[in-house]
Amino acid sequence: QEDTRPPLTVGVNTVRANFDPGLALGNVDLPITYNMFDTLVARDFSKSKDRTSYELVPGLAESWKQIDDRTMEFSLRPDVHFHNGQPLTSADVKFTFDRILDPASDYVEARNLLKVIERIDAVDDLTVRITTKAPSPILLQLLAYHTSEIVPKAYFESVGESGFGQKPVGTGPFDFVKLQPDESIDLKANDSYFRGRPTISRLTFRSIPEVSARITALANGEVDIVNSIPPDQLKAVESLGCCKVRSVLMNHHFIQYNTYNPVMADVKLRQALNLAINRQLLVDALWDGKATLPHSAQYEAWGPELYDPNRPTPPFDPDRARQLLKESSYKGQPIFYVTHPVYYTNGVAVAEAVVQMWKAIGVNASVRVDEGWTQLTKDNPVLTARNSSDWVVPTDPAVTLYMTWSKDLWKDEAHFDELAEEGETTLDRRRRHDIYQKMIDLFEEEAPGTYLYRAPEFYGVRSGIQWLPNTEYTMDFRPDNIHFTK
Amino acid sequence: MFFISRALRSALTLWAILTIVFFATRLTGDPTGFLMPPEMPEAQRIELRAKLGLNDDIATQYLRYGEALLRGDFGQSFFSKRPVVELFMERVPNTLLLTVPAFVLSVAIGLCGGLWAALRHNSLFDRSLTTATVVMQAIPNFVVGIATILIFSLSLRLLPSGGMGTWKHFILPVITLALATCANTAHLVRTCMLEVLAQDYMRYARSKGLSPAVVVLKHGLRNAILPVLTIMGLQFGGLVAGAVVTESVFAWPGAGRLVIDAVMKRDFALLQFGILVFSAAIIFANLLVDVAYGLLDPRIRER
Amino acid sequence: MSIDIRVSEPIVGETEDKLVLAPPRRGRPPAARIISLSILFLMILLALAAPAITPHDISEQSLLSRLQPPVFAGGTDDHPLGTDHLGRDVFSRLLFATRTTLFIAFAGVFIGVVAGTLGGLISGTLGGWADQCLSAVVDAQAAVPTTLVALTAVALAGTHPLVLVLIIGFSDYYRYARIVRGQVVALQGRSFIEAARCSGASPWRIAMRHVLPNTFSPVVVLASLSFAEIVVLESSLSFLGVGVQPPNVSLGSLLGEARNYLISTPWLAIFPCVVIVMITVAAATIGDWLRASLDPRSRT
Amino acid sequence: MKQSELLRVENLRTYFYSQGRTVRAVEDVSFSVQQGSTVCLVGESGSGKSATAFSILNLIPKSMGRVVAGKVLYGGEDLLRISQRRQRTILGNEIAMIFQEPAAALNPVCTVGEQIAEVLRTHKQCSAREARRQAKAMLDRVGIPDAQRRLDDYPHQLSGGMRQRAMIAIALSCRPKLLIADEPTTALDATVQSQILGLLHELQADTGMALLFITHDLSVVAEIADRVLVMYAGRIVEEGDVMQIFDDPWMPYTRGLLKARPGLHSGDGSSRRLSAVPGDPPDLANLSIGCSFRPRCCHAAADCAYRPPDLETVRGHSVRCMHWRQIVEAAGEPEAVL
Amino acid sequence: MNANISDIETPETGAVPITYGGKPLLEVDSLRVHLPLRNISPFRLKRSIKAVDGISFCIAPGEIVGVVGESGSGKTTLGRSLLRLVTPSSGRIRFKGTDLTALSSKEMYSFRRQMQMVFQDPYSSLNPRMTVAEIVGDPLSIHKAHLTTQARQVRIAELLSQVGISPAHGSRHPHAFSGGQRQRIAIARALATEPDFVVADEPVSALDVSVQAQIVNLLLDLKERHALTILFISHDLRVVSHIADRVIVMYLGKVVEIAPAEIFRNAPAHPYTEALVSALPVPHPSLRRARVVLKGEVPSAVTPPSGCVFRTRCSIASAECAKVTPDLRQVGAGHWIACIKR
Ligand SMILES: Nc1ncnc2c1ncn2[C@@H]1O[C@H](COP(=O)(O)OP(=O)(O)OP(=O)(O)O)[C@@H](O)[C@H]1O
Ligand SMILES: Nc1ncnc2c1ncn2[C@@H]1O[C@H](COP(=O)(O)OP(=O)(O)OP(=O)(O)O)[C@@H](O)[C@H]1O
Numbered sequence A: 001q002e003d004t005r006p007p008l009t010v011g012v013n014t015v016r017a018n019f020d021p022g023l024a025l026g027n028v029d030l031p032i033t034y035n036m037f038d039t040l041v042a043r044d045f046s047k048s049k050d051r052t053s054y055e056l057v058p059g060l061a062e063s064w065k066q067i068d069d070r071t072m073e074f075s076l077r078p079d080v081h082f083h084n085g086q087p088l089t090s091a092d093v094k095f096t097f098d099r100i101l102d103p104a105s106d107y108v109e110a111r112n113l114l115k116v117i118e119r120i121d122a123v124d125d126l127t128v129r130i131t132t133k134a135p136s137p138i139l140l141q142l143l144a145y146h147t148s149e150i151v152p153k154a155y156f157e158s159v160g161e162s163g164f165g166q167k168p169v170g171t172g173p174f175d176f177v178k179l180q181p182d183e184s185i186d187l188k189a190n191d192s193y194f195r196g197r198p199t200i201s202r203l204t205f206r207s208i209p210e211v212s213a214r215i216t217a218l219a220n221g222e223v224d225i226v227n228s229i230p231p232d233q234l235k236a237v238e239s240l241g242c243c244k245v246r247s248v249l250m251n252h253h254f255i256q257y258n259t260y261n262p263v264m265a266d267v268k269l270r271q272a273l274n275l276a277i278n279r280q281l282l283v284d285a286l287w288d289g290k291a292t293l294p295h296s297a298q299y300e301a302w303g304p305e306l307y308d309p310n311r312p313t314p315p316f317d318p319d320r321a322r323q324l325l326k327e328s329s330y331k332g333q334p335i336f337y338v339t340h341p342v343y344y345t346n347g348v349a350v351a352e353a354v355v356q357m358w359k360a361i362g363v364n365a366s367v368r369v370d371e372g373w374t375q376l377t378k379d380n381p382v383l384t385a386r387n388s389s390d391w392v393v394p395t396d397p398a399v400t401l402y403m404t405w406s407k408d409l410w411k412d413e414a415h416f417d418e419l420a421e422e423g424e425t426t427l428d429r430r431r432r433h434d435i436y437q438k439m440i441d442l443f444e445e446e447a448p449g450t451y452l453y454r455a456p457e458f459y460g461v462r463s464g465i466q467w468l469p470n471t472e473y474t475m476d477f478r479p480d481n482i483h484f485t486k
Numbered sequence B: 001m002f003f004i005s006r007a008l009r010s011a012l013t014l015w016a017i018l019t020i021v022f023f024a025t026r027l028t029g030d031p032t033g034f035l036m037p038p039e040m041p042e043a044q045r046i047e048l049r050a051k052l053g054l055n056d057d058i059a060t061q062y063l064r065y066g067e068a069l070l071r072g073d074f075g076q077s078f079f080s081k082r083p084v085v086e087l088f089m090e091r092v093p094n095t096l097l098l099t100v101p102a103f104v105l106s107v108a109i110g111l112c113g114g115l116w117a118a119l120r121h122n123s124l125f126d127r128s129l130t131t132a133t134v135v136m137q138a139i140p141n142f143v144v145g146i147a148t149i150l151i152f153s154l155s156l157r158l159l160p161s162g163g164m165g166t167w168k169h170f171i172l173p174v175i176t177l178a179l180a181t182c183a184n185t186a187h188l189v190r191t192c193m194l195e196v197l198a199q200d201y202m203r204y205a206r207s208k209g210l211s212p213a214v215v216v217l218k219h220g221l222r223n224a225i226l227p228v229l230t231i232m233g234l235q236f237g238g239l240v241a242g243a244v245v246t247e248s249v250f251a252w253p254g255a256g257r258l259v260i261d262a263v264m265k266r267d268f269a270l271l272q273f274g275i276l277v278f279s280a281a282i283i284f285a286n287l288l289v290d291v292a293y294g295l296l297d298p299r300i301r302e303r
Numbered sequence C: 001m002s003i004d005i006r007v008s009e010p011i012v013g014e015t016e017d018k019l020v021l022a023p024p025r026r027g028r029p030p031a032a033r034i035i036s037l038s039i040l041f042l043m044i045l046l047a048l049a050a051p052a053i054t055p056h057d058i059s060e061q062s063l064l065s066r067l068q069p070p071v072f073a074g075g076t077d078d079h080p081l082g083t084d085h086l087g088r089d090v091f092s093r094l095l096f097a098t099r100t101t102l103f104i105a106f107a108g109v110f111i112g113v114v115a116g117t118l119g120g121l122i123s124g125t126l127g128g129w130a131d132q133c134l135s136a137v138v139d140a141q142a143a144v145p146t147t148l149v150a151l152t153a154v155a156l157a158g159t160h161p162l163v164l165v166l167i168i169g170f171s172d173y174y175r176y177a178r179i180v181r182g183q184v185v186a187l188q189g190r191s192f193i194e195a196a197r198c199s200g201a202s203p204w205r206i207a208m209r210h211v212l213p214n215t216f217s218p219v220v221v222l223a224s225l226s227f228a229e230i231v232v233l234e235s236s237l238s239f240l241g242v243g244v245q246p247p248n249v250s251l252g253s254l255l256g257e258a259r260n261y262l263i264s265t266p267w268l269a270i271f272p273c274v275v276i277v278m279i280t281v282a283a284a285t286i287g288d289w290l291r292a293s294l295d296p297r298s299r300t
Numbered sequence D: 001m002k003q004s005e006l007l008r009v010e011n012l013r014t015y016f017y018s019q020g021r022t023v024r025a026v027e028d029v030s031f032s033v034q035q036g037s038t039v040c041l042v043g044e045s046g047s048g049k050s051a052t053a054f055s056i057l058n059l060i061p062k063s064m065g066r067v068v069a070g071k072v073l074y075g076g077e078d079l080l081r082i083s084q085r086r087q088r089t090i091l092g093n094e095i096a097m098i099f100q101e102p103a104a105a106l107n108p109v110c111t112v113g114e115q116i117a118e119v120l121r122t123h124k125q126c127s128a129r130e131a132r133r134q135a136k137a138m139l140d141r142v143g144i145p146d147a148q149r150r151l152d153d154y155p156h157q158l159s160g161g162m163r164q165r166a167m168i169a170i171a172l173s174c175r176p177k178l179l180i181a182d183e184p185t186t187a188l189d190a191t192v193q194s195q196i197l198g199l200l201h202e203l204q205a206d207t208g209m210a211l212l213f214i215t216h217d218l219s220v221v222a223e224i225a226d227r228v229l230v231m232y233a234g235r236i237v238e239e240g241d242v243m244q245i246f247d248d249p250w251m252p253y254t255r256g257l258l259k260a261r262p263g264l265h266s267g268d269g270s271s272r273r274l275s276a277v278p279g280d281p282p283d284l285a286n287l288s289i290g291c292s293f294r295p296r297c298c299h300a301a302a303d304c305a306y307r308p309p310d311l312e313t314v315r316g317h318s319v320r321c322m323h324w325r326q327i328v329e330a331a332g333e334p335e336a337v338l
Numbered sequence E: 001m002n003a004n005i006s007d008i009e010t011p012e013t014g015a016v017p018i019t020y021g022g023k024p025l026l027e028v029d030s031l032r033v034h035l036p037l038r039n040i041s042p043f044r045l046k047r048s049i050k051a052v053d054g055i056s057f058c059i060a061p062g063e064i065v066g067v068v069g070e071s072g073s074g075k076t077t078l079g080r081s082l083l084r085l086v087t088p089s090s091g092r093i094r095f096k097g098t099d100l101t102a103l104s105s106k107e108m109y110s111f112r113r114q115m116q117m118v119f120q121d122p123y124s125s126l127n128p129r130m131t132v133a134e135i136v137g138d139p140l141s142i143h144k145a146h147l148t149t150q151a152r153q154v155r156i157a158e159l160l161s162q163v164g165i166s167p168a169h170g171s172r173h174p175h176a177f178s179g180g181q182r183q184r185i186a187i188a189r190a191l192a193t194e195p196d197f198v199v200a201d202e203p204v205s206a207l208d209v210s211v212q213a214q215i216v217n218l219l220l221d222l223k224e225r226h227a228l229t230i231l232f233i234s235h236d237l238r239v240v241s242h243i244a245d246r247v248i249v250m251y252l253g254k255v256v257e258i259a260p261a262e263i264f265r266n267a268p269a270h271p272y273t274e275a276l277v278s279a280l281p282v283p284h285p286s287l288r289r290a291r292v293v294l295k296g297e298v299p300s301a302v303t304p305p306s307g308c309v310f311r312t313r314c315s316i317a318s319a320e321c322a323k324v325t326p327d328l329r330q331v332g333a334g335h336w337i338a339c340i341k342r
């Protein structure tokens, strides 16, 4: 019978060439993979109004139970089929993780995230047991993350890693049809999706790298939804009359100082720099007021047990900053703010603005644009500060704090690391709260960096489409999140 | 034989290009920064480097690459994990779809415009064309591209803003691409034609009582086209380079974007092969030009 | 349709000498040259004096007054050409951008001309193996699209203006080398070169004294065209994200920054575009004129 | 011998414009060509010979210059004022021209055969095959060996002499009434030159066409001319029958030219010095008012500088010199050049 | 493949024909210049043009020797090879007793001063970008580097006035001069180093009739005043026979006749020379006559005919001419021809 559901076209930055969920972890991949794959544990964003937090709910696993501190058993949902018709079994789950955990595999990033997993055992066809190396409070979070999206063993083995990346098969709401890298990827509705029949017949992601072109395509109706609208273009989009702007808060942007650098080694200087930044001005001017100021390195979504709403947002106090600067050992040495030319929305603009603010308190700062900025090592003489962003999902301080800050630019990290390791293996909630608050205290004191704001991401949506973005670059087109009104 | 020596020389040229690119990329870039998000710890990066074979010393890498080349293996992309040859073969037709019509259009416009301007030397048309050519060459491709999108797509809603698909999708990128080079061609045709017009054989042709069309087209253009031809080989190179930018503006899934991506992400194998393909294309275009030149200019044939 | 090379028009009646004796207008009127020359001169002057005359520091931001329109579109006198996305003065930035771009273009052309001319001269004069090798290098470079070479090189070597200049210069030199070599080879057959050999001039002396000056014309023309191309190349690099980087500004980087604002604040792109066009048109005109005036035959 | 006039040029005046200067290349030139006769136009380089020829055919490119005044009467029509279409039916058909440099005038990218056939097809509406056949016949006629093969040769494959013959073949293919030959032998070797001159003479006798022969070589004139026009600085300075010019030159310039020639049988013994015409040819863009030969003339008097001399005609022999009578008398008969 | 036959059959004459008036200034012995042709295919044999193919003659001091011959007969190549502007393939050139062919280009340097050349085309033989004074001063600054600027200026002025150019015009570029003036400037340049020997390659061919005589007179003057020895190359028989003491007639890279000027004028012996002289247009209309017209084209210098190279166009050629390569043999005082029939 005829499919009366409308098709949907989404204009995105770019459509890359590989959709193996173990590899396709870039911001530009997530909107697409999320609609083809599912995880054992799913995230339900609908509980939070602004969709910045989620609840963990059953996904491909119907239920799970803790066997002991290090073991969890998952019962798989029966009657789930991959797009190619094969039923989902425990073997697929085991394969999914084994392929990543194999030290010889290419899944370096994914393996790093899932390194806590020791073993996967298929108990029977629909039961798997996951054993961790140590007690892990965040195992479920990790299983809900994109790296853990389940792939079909038989098919994967038959086409191999690169073949799978080209023609992915999952259990998700949309079934891969065709990929034209750098142009588009076509998906069609998976009508036997276990959460219900999708509300759109076809889903196409079109690559439109130029902002103007992306907006034009939206205005023309060539696409229904676009992502990555720079804040300055919001008015232009709204004034088109045919579209609405949707926004959602994403991750924190922060500045990281290279404390190995003899100049930056002085904590007073770092504190002065932190105090000199007028974050609210950045938010108002560059983010159309839509960004928020964080309460230090915390996400509210950690939940009341871990999140401390009483922590202040980073203060702006240029006088105090000047004072601290005077007290510090800083003698006008050059301070370079290294940033990537395009990686972050407003990245360069913020860099220039911050440098300007630093100059205002008498710091000899300047911007260095370097598209190799992630590779700058601690002994690089140029690197004194750089911008970066943290992890918002998996939403747990074990990820957010440790993955972000136990990195190599912070010299006095030993205690911080110890705490982090403890936090990673402690199941007790109260204890974790203390550990992480302690870590944040440490961070605030030592000031190896500073949080700027929590950046929003803007989407343009044609009127008549009801759709909401999540606090993550995923774009969710599951049946419950997209509806058409006419 | 001419061709064998040409081919040998071209092969040598390509090898030189490849070698330079190989060393330049490896000495200055590290793709792992692009393979993982900035949030990843350093240890992972080193592991990844090892995995990609980037920790060996560069001579070893070069030998390994050379050996693979001899087996016809150009390597695979770090990112998509696919053989680069395959990646390119997917894209090259798209680029050709863009560059060939643009080339034809550009030559057609250039030829007619240049011819007309030369015939009406110092007329208003001639002067405007001369000015227009300089102006056209001065405006970057991407500005033209975005401007046409805003005009024809956003304001007039006549044409799609980008991507491939129907014939309508071709119009803007092809025009954008053609504009830059057609100005050049027109200018060149004009100059050459002016020179030819001053030749004795043109006057002689007229003294035979031939019609103006015969004089201009048969006696004039056939001679004027020769130097234009040589430049057209180079123009093709310019077009290919222009395609790199135009493809980005119009979201055209061509080989140019692949190479840009490769450059930006230090996808070595892809970059090397990409530059190889582009260079080979240009060398081939120039070879074609030489052949055409030989066919059109009897004076060359005997040499 | 009547065609230029054809006949002179039939003469109508008797001719008045006055009318006839005035030569018909030919070539570019000198007015264009004067205008071009003054434009380029003005640009250079403005560029040189930029630090002194700009009303604002180029990185002086005013985040609260961002994206203000130019004065003729309702802006304020303080920012005659409006402000950019960080509230910086567009006029000041334009001046500095012109300065950078002119520097890159001049220096790039200079390097290209010097390297290319020397290469071509050596290649053409020595002949044999040296010629073969140099020609092979030149061929290799001609085979790779300049944008790609520059893109790769800049991506690898960094985006400092000096690096840019070097890369741009060297990615362009092969064209001069080709032209000069061709010219040198062509000149070898001219009898004034033979005459010089006959008077015992060394090959080096012949190259420098007799050949080199005769290669000026085509080189000047090419250089004036390259000038435009370099400006465009630089902005293409900016577009691709590897051009001149903040806090430096160039016309290309202004355009690159402005491209996201084409819908909402198009003037940000229009100003640098206009300047680019003015510079390149002026350069081409002057190149034309230089070539003519370098040629002793046309001097009176 | 009764001859009728074929072409009459009246007060032709052609100026070139270059670099803001006006070059008066042809200044008030009048002459006529009788049917079947040979008129030689002599003059040194730059004296306006070619310009005259091109003006007659209205072939001065507009971008370079203009025919400013004058009439070219051919069969009652003024070639300068008839329509383009009409002009094309005459050019190449009734009046043909051989250019000075065959290497430059033949189109390098068309075969010789094509270039001959083209004229035939334009003017005689032949089929391609017929045109080719006639083209071959013409090449045979002008003495090119292996004509069939040469039809498909390109100009650069021919020797200088053959190229010139190919031009002659093109010019004669429509049996013109008037052939204008612009220095057809200048670039050729002595032996080839004599072949070409012989050929032209023969063809002229066959077809009865008139020949306007342009040259700077007085010995060629001696060889073929019926009537001679001597040009200097854009003007005709002397005109007469060939015998009048050689036996009794009036104009000092003509006299100088005749005397300056090295004779094959002269100059032995003591002095081999030639009697040179002093000075250099004038610049046509900067002519003074007076006689343009004055700066080089050993007989120049003060009044030569004030006004241009008129062309004076006595017994069909014209001269443009104010003092010619005195000069001729003073010099007596010029010594016979042998 | 008979390309090499003439090579084998030409005997090395060894003896230099005719010394005319004492000890020679320049002796040329079996000079060969074979210019390589760019090959279309490497499978073919390497071909070369036998531009000069075994020429011997000598020149006495103060003599003017004319060289005539049709286009492509090797006149220019001969002249250039004498000055080592092109390297001879074999043979010897002795200048004042020194074998020039054996010299390195360094050793050649000192001889450059003594030997100069005037080229055919006055338009391309002067560097358009140099002023006339620079052009004339260029050899001075090479060979007389010790001269002060002052002295050099004086010398330049001297040279210019010697050839009849006003020294005041020294700062002009060549384009401002007429052909005749340019040729005089070229001569001034050649004279700058005070050479003993000058090769004048068609110095008047490109000039107007009225100006030709000026140059001829200038050369004659120089010969008289400076005892200059001149090799005067031209295809204009009249000019050559007028100016030269002896005439060398070349055909297809070979010398076919060497004759004193009077004999050349009045009684040439070789059939080719006869044809050349006969082809000259008459000097006066009353002398129009029938003439000996040579048939056919000049054969290719790449594959010249066997035996006598002229036989293909010769009216008296016989079968024997195809077999025997004629040597120059003396037929009178200073008169040599290469023909077996005469
Ligand atoms: N296109 C032109 N522009 C300017 N001046 C020209 C042009 N063509 C010819 N002249 C000038 O017109 C004059 C006559 O030229 P023309 O070609 O008729 O001379 P000519 O007698 O044929 O000389 P030659 O024997 O060299 O062919 C010369 O002074 C020449 O410089
Ligand atoms: N550089 C060269 N390479 C190859 N062949 C050449 C070269 N120079 C001359 N030739 C050939 O050598 C032969 C003799 O040439 P040369 O110039 O000496 O003749 P010429 O007698 O001076 O002729 P012309 O009267 O035309 O000046 C010709 O066939 C010519 O084509």
Ligand SMILES: [Mg+2]
Residues within 6 Å of the ligand: D049, D050, D051, D100, D182, D183
């Ligand atoms: Mg002429």
Ligand SMILES: [Mg+2]
Residues within 6 Å of the ligand: E075, E076, E077, E120, E201, E202
């Ligand atoms: Mg010669």
